[in-house]
Amino acid sequence: MRRSKVPVSTTDQRLLDTEGSADWLHTDPWRVMRIQSEFVTGFGALAELGPAVSVFGSARTRPDSPVYALGEQVGRALVEAGFAVITGGGPGAMEAANKGALEAGGTSVGLGIELPFEAGLNEHVDLGVNFRYFFARKTMFVKYACGFVVLPGGFGTLDELFEAVTLVQTQKVTRFPIVLLGSDYWGGLLDWLRGTAAAEGTVGERDLALLTLTDDVDEAVRTVVDDGRRPRG
Numbered sequence: 001m002r003r004s005k006v007p008v009s010t011t012d013q014r015l016l017d018t019e020g021s022a023d024w025l026h027t028d029p030w031r032v033m034r035i036q037s038e039f040v041t042g043f044g045a046l047a048e049l050g051p052a053v054s055v056f057g058s059a060r061t062r063p064d065s066p067v068y069a070l071g072e073q074v075g076r077a078l079v080e081a082g083f084a085v086i087t088g089g090g091p092g093a094m095e096a097a098n099k100g101a102l103e104a105g106g107t108s109v110g111l112g113i114e115l116p117f118e119a120g121l122n123e124h125v126d127l128g129v130n131f132r133y134f135f136a137r138k139t140m141f142v143k144y145a146c147g148f149v150v151l152p153g154g155f156g157t158l159d160e161l162f163e164a165v166t167l168v169q170t171q172k173v174t175r176f177p178i179v180l181l182g183s184d185y186w187g188g189l190l191d192w193l194r195g196t197a198a199a200e201g202t203v204g205e206r207d208l209a210l211l212t213l214t215d216d217v218d219e220a221v222r223t224v225v226d227d228g229r230r231p232r233g
C-alpha cells in the first residue's frame with residue numbers, strides 16, 4: 001500500500017497494544033474463527049459416534065402429549081435397532097427422543113443452539129455440543145446421521161426437514177431416508193406438495209418419493225435401515 005492507503009498502525013501494534021476498543025471481537029473476520037471452532041468442536045465430538053439418526057420435532061411438545069410418547073418410542077426403537085439418536089437437545093419432542101434413547105441404553109446426543117430464550121440441553125442428553133450458528137449445527141445433523149425422523153413441529157422442524165429434502169434432491173447427500181412420523185399432522189403438507197406444488201411443476205413428482213409418511217414407529221425405523229442399504233437410481 002502507498003500514500004493515503006498506508007495504515008496508521010502496524011498489525012503487530014494492534015496485536016500488542018492492550019488499550020483500545022474491543023469492537024474487533026464482533027467483526028466478521030473474528031466471527032470466521034468462531035464458526036471454524038464450531039465445526040472443529042462438532043467434528044471432534046461426533047467423529048466416533050457410529051450409526052446415528054437425527055430426530056426433529058417441536059420444542060413446544062408437552063410431556064403429557066401423545067407426540068411426546070411417540071418421540072420416546074422412536075428414540076427407544078432407534079437405539080434397539082443399533083443407532084445413536086441425535087436431536088436439537090432442546091425441550092418437547094427433542095427431549096422425548098433423547099429420553100427414549102437414554103432409557104434404552106443408547107447414545108443420546110443433543111446439538112443445542114444459543115437462543116435468546118434458551119433453556120440449555122435437556123437432562124436426557126449424554127453427549128452434548130452447543131452451537132451459536134444454525135448452519136454449523138445443521139451440518140452436524142446431516143453429516144453424522146444416516147437418516148432423519150421428523151415428528152410434528154413448527155418452523156424449526158420444517159426448516160430442518162426441507163433442508164434435508166433439498167440436500168437429497170440436489171444429490172449433496174445420498175442414501176438419506178427422511179421419515180415423517182404422524183399422518184394427521186404431516187398428511188396435509190404432503191397433500192399440498194402433491195396437489196399444488198407438484199401439480200404446478202415446482203416440485204418433481206419423483207422428489208415426493210423422498211419422503212416416507214407413517215404412524216408406525218417400527219416402519220419408520222425399518223425405512224431408515226432399508227433405505228440406507230438400497231442403491232440410489
Ligand SMILES: C/C(=C\CNc1ncnc2c1ncn2[C@@H]1O[C@H](COP(=O)(O)O)[C@@H](O)[C@H]1O)CO
Nearest residue numbers: 056057058059060088090113153154155156157
Ligand atoms: C421454544 C423453546 C425453546 C427452544 N429451544 C430449542 N432448543 C434446541 N433446538 C431448538 C429449539 N427451538 C427450536 N429448535 C430447533 O428447531 C426444531 C424445533 O423447532 P420448532 O419450531 O419448535 O418445530 C428442533 O428440531 C431444533 O433443532 C421454549 O419452549
